[in-house]
Amino acid sequence: FLATFYGIIATSPTKFMQRLKRTKAFAKCKRLIKNAMGYGFALTLMSIPLLILVPLPTERLTGNNIAFSAYAAFTVWTLAAFYRAASSFFVMVEEPEEQLPLGG
Numbered sequence: 001f002l003a004t005f006y007g008i009i010a011t012s013p014t015k016f017m018q019r020l021k022r023t024k025a026f027a028k029c030k031r032l033i034k035n036a037m038g039y040g041f042a043l044t045l046m047s048i049p050l051l052i053l054v055p056l057p058t059e060r061l062t063g064n065n066i067a068f069s070a071y072a073a074f075t076v077w078t079l080a081a082f083y084r085a086a087s088s089f090f091v092m093v094e095e096p097e098e099q100l101p102l103g104g
Contacts, residue, residue, distance in 0.1 A: 029088045035081055046071055
């Protein structure tokens with residue numbers, strides 16, 4: 001998902017995108033995209049043991065429960081990182097809507 005956004009920006013021949021590449025906002029957006037992709041990769045690797053072990057909350061404060069809680073928190077963190085990266089991309093490339101006079 002984010003790799004597509006990054007590919008669009010990196011390969012776009014338009015002058016707008018060429019100027020955008022030299023801004024601090026683009027550098028920050030690129031960093032957010034790379035971080036979100038790294039978090040997504042890490043979350044994928046963290047999911048494999050959970051598919052095999054299938055921790056069940058049968059007791060309080062066991063290692064499995066703590067590990068699953070950390071996994072759930074990291075999942076929320078990763079989703080937030082994806083949202084932040086995508087929204088910063090849309091803010092940069094969004095064109096303002098045409099202002100229509102009152103009454104249409």
